[in-house]
Amino acid sequence: MSKIETATFGGGCFWCLEAVFRHIEGVKDVVSGYAGGNCPGIPTYREVCSGKTGHAEVIQVRFDTTRITFSDVLKLFMSNHNPTLDTYMKGDYGSQYRSIVLYHSKEQEEVSLNILQEMRMEHAKNIRTELAEFRGFFKAEDYHQDYFTKNKEAAYCRGIIAPKIEKLKQEFIQNIEH
Template identity: 40%
Template structure:
């Protein structure tokens, strides 16, 4: 099926589009990086946060296992084009990265802890990708909605850099817009547990996170 991922397809994409993997250097991209963040108001007691960290199938599964998170949606963010798709983002030319929208109850879990989940569920030093997924569309980005969130992100990033004695790859972007991905990407890990990519990449990444943060897991975790 055309939407199935594999290590081989990731390598092919990397080879085909490596020249475009610095999309964040595009002048149009700079206007996104330098923009004022768009605030997303709390609705019905729920807040939203946005993260990019490799394949959104993996990131969605991680955040869905966390207490206080009501829903996670896969999509695209961080780029300079409108209406990105899976195909267009994979070219590395749109500036967008695969991202997730995390809808959470701030009375149960706060933004700071969600950032801890972010760094604790990835290889924080891998540039332009996570695991076998490489390219600017898989790069790590944390989006902030206001100055307070930006300070939280920058502080945690700096502390992690000192702890690891390494450069942390995650970019820090002002949130602008989240584009919802195609329907077949939503809840992919749950709906396709036998998919080879899910078996070999998504589930191991999820299980690694679970072992590190047992106190943050829902009782009905999958």
């Protein structure tokens, strides 16, 4: 019997992360949006990009835990962005692009703490991924949803997102096994 769980991550532009996670077996749904901030009402893309809302561009991933674990989903997220950067990810600059894991349960918090600690020890790098309790999610505007599929010929999609998907196809199994 399948059990659906939700994970929320931010690490650079949500278009990239969404496109990668759509290719993962066991992932049921991926939605781009905003979370991790503290503004009243529903934030818009323009407001989030201003940096004044405190929100990050995030994806919300619904996955079947009988097919993929939260640990594997988190490892995939961590391998598809640079968690050592504060507010800059491949041409995107601002606090809305920060690396963040918003945990939905005590179990997700514990798994996240363990994986982040392992990464710090293993790579001897300053992992700057923020870990915070999930407090709400705001779906991004419709034109942001499934952006890569709808805009494959756009320069950003060809130059940034397509290589990430190719990397995923070549390396995902190795990342999960380690």
